Amino acid sequence: MGTRRRGSKFDLQDETGNQELFRPEFGQTTGKSEEKMWELMKSYMGSDRKAIQRQIVNHVEYTLARTRFNFDNFGAYQAAAYAVRDRLLESWNDT
Numbered sequence: 001m002g003t004r005r006r007g008s009k010f011d012l013q014d015e016t017g018n019q020e021l022f023r024p025e026f027g028q029t030t031g032k033s034e035e036k037m038w039e040l041m042k043s044y045m046g047s048d049r050k051a052i053q054r055q056i057v058n059h060v061e062y063t064l065a066r067t068r069f070n071f072d073n074f075g076a077y078q079a080a081a082y083a084v085r086d087r088l089l090e091s092w093n094d095t
Contacts, residue, residue: 045087055083 045051059079060066066075 045090047087052083055086056080059083 045055056076056079059082060071060075063082064075064078
């Protein structure tokens with residue numbers, strides 16, 4: 001598993017100085033589905049070699065809908081690009 005994520009790089013606080021985990025203009029999230037999303041997104045994707053390889057293989061199979069029998073260099077390039085994109089989006093979403 002990856003490293004633990006912070007709530008935000010901006011450390012939002014409410015009027016009393018308590019840290020807010022939501023943007024006030026969107027309203028407070030109190031539903032069970034929002035709580036589950038926070039729980040599932042509390043850590044970063046792994047950045048070790050095995051985690052990156054696993055994500056590339058997942059993109060080959062599920063994003064590109066390819067198998068080991070129709071896998072080529074272009075498919076490898078696309079899957080690697082998706083894996084890099086995922087990590088960029090994860091960082092950008094926290095800013």
